[in-house]
Amino acid sequence: MIKEITIPEISENVTSGSVVEVLVEPGQMVAVDDPVIEFETEKAVVEIPSPFAGKITEVLVKAGDELNVGDAVAKLETDAEEQPEKEAPQEQPQQEGTEKAEELAAESEPSRNEETREARKSEADTAKESKQDTRQHGDKTPEQYGAEESGRERSHTEEKKKTPPPVPASPSVRRLARELGVDIHEVTTAGPDQRISADDVKTYVKQHQNDPTQGGEAALAAPSGNGSAMPDFSRWGEVEEQELSAVRRLTAESVSFSHQTVVPVTQFEEADITAVERFIGRHSDKVADQGGKLTLTAVLMKMCALALLRFPHFNASIDLADNRLILKKYVHIGMAVDTQRGLLVPVVRDVDRKSILQLAVEIVDLAQRTR
Numbered sequence: 001m002i003k004e005i006t007i008p009e010i011s012e013n014v015t016s017g018s019v020v021e022v023l024v025e026p027g028q029m030v031a032v033d034d035p036v037i038e039f040e041t042e043k044a045v046v047e048i049p050s051p052f053a054g055k056i057t058e059v060l061v062k063a064g065d066e067l068n069v070g071d072a073v074a075k076l077e078t079d080a081e082e083q084p085e086k087e088a089p090q091e092q093p094q095q096e097g098t099e100k101a102e103e104l105a106a107e108s109e110p111s112r113n114e115e116t117r118e119a120r121k122s123e124a125d126t127a128k129e130s131k132q133d134t135r136q137h138g139d140k141t142p143e144q145y146g147a148e149e150s151g152r153e154r155s156h157t158e159e160k161k162k163t164p165p166p167v168p169a170s171p172s173v174r175r176l177a178r179e180l181g182v183d184i185h186e187v188t189t190a191g192p193d194q195r196i197s198a199d200d201v202k203t204y205v206k207q208h209q210n211d212p213t214q215g216g217e218a219a220l221a222a223p224s225g226n227g228s229a230m231p232d233f234s235r236w237g238e239v240e241e242q243e244l245s246a247v248r249r250l251t252a253e254s255v256s257f258s259h260q261t262v263v264p265v266t267q268f269e270e271a272d273i274t275a276v277e278r279f280i281g282r283h284s285d286k287v288a289d290q291g292g293k294l295t296l297t298a299v300l301m302k303m304c305a306l307a308l309l310r311f312p313h314f315n316a317s318i319d320l321a322d323n324r325l326i327l328k329k330y331v332h333i334g335m336a337v338d339t340q341r342g343l344l345v346p347v348v349r350d351v352d353r354k355s356i357l358q359l360a361v362e363i364v365d366l367a368q369r370t371r
Helices: 082-108 110-138 141-162 171-179 198-208 217-221 246-261 274-289 296-310 356-370
Strands: 002-006 016-022 035-040 045-049 054-059 066-068 072-077 316-319 324-327 337-339 342-344
Touching: 035 072, 171 198, 171 246, 246 342, 274 296, 274 356, 296 356, 337 356
Parallel strands: none
Antiparallel strands: 002 072, 016 035, 016 066, 035 045, 054 072, 316 324, 337 342
16 A cells, blocks of 8 residues: 655644755665654754655655645555554454354353344344434534524624734744734735745735835835845856755844844953953852853853843834834843854843853753754
C-alpha cells in the first residue's frame, strides 16, 4: 500500500516553513520515526519523521521548497497486512482454545449450546431495539441544538459588533504588523486558508507607502522607500547567490527596521575599571556555582539599563501618525550571540530589575540556548 508522509503540526501557531535538507531518496528503506527531511520554521529547525515503515517510492520536495502543515513530503510503500500478521499469533491460541472448549461443550451439553444461541439472539435483538430508540431520540436533537445556537447567536450579537473578529495570523506576523504600525485587521490575503502572512503585511505597507495618511508609520517605516533595485554586482567580479533561510530573513528585516526607526548614537569615553575588575574577582566563584560566568558584559548591560532609566528619551519611540512620544517603563536589552547559523540577537528582559550577578547567570543560559 502506498502512503504519504506529510508535514505534521509541529507546534502552536506554526503553519509553514521551508525544507533545509532531504534525508531520504527513492528506493531507501525507512523505519518508523526515521527522519525524512529537515524542516525550518520561524522558531526552529526540526526533523520530520516517517510515521510508517517501508520503502520510499517517491520524494516530492527538494531543499528550499516552502511547505505548509499537511503538505506531502514523500510517498512510501508499506505492507498493509503486516500489522494483522503480527497480531495473529497472539490471537490464535485463544481462538484454538475457544473452539476446542466449544466442541467439548457441544458433545457433553447440546441443550446448553442451544440456550446460549437463544440468549445471544435475544441480546442482539435488544441491542438493535436500543439503537433504534437512540436514533429516534436523536431526531429531535438537531432542533434542540438549533434553538440553543440561535439563542447563543442572539446573545453575542452586540458583543460581535463591538469587538472585531480575531485575525488568523501567527505571533511573528502580528509582531511585524505592530512594528510597522499596521492595523492587522486592515490587511487582506489571497491565501486559500485566509491566514495573514508576513508577505501580506509587507504588501499592505508597499501599497500605502506613498500615502502616509493611509499607512501611518507603515508608510514611513517601509524598507527601501523608493523601491530601487539592487545593482548588478557581477559587473565587478564573480558572485555567488544563496537563498536566505527563514531565520536570516527575519534577522535582516528586524535589523533593517531598527536601522530606519532608531537613531544610532555612539559615545566615546575613557573609564577606570579597576574597581569593576575587583568586583568581578570577588564574585566570580559565586556566579560560577550557579552556572554563570561573571564578565564585563553583565556589568555593561546593567550600566546601560541604569542610563536608560536616567535618560528615558533614549528608550522612547515617536509615533508620527498620532504625534506622540512613547516612553517605555521597561528596559529590555539585546545581546549579540555568535552561532553556527550566524549572528543572532536574543533579548534579556527587565534588565533594570535584575542584579549584575543575576544577569551574569542569565546571559550564559540565554547564549547557550540560542546556540
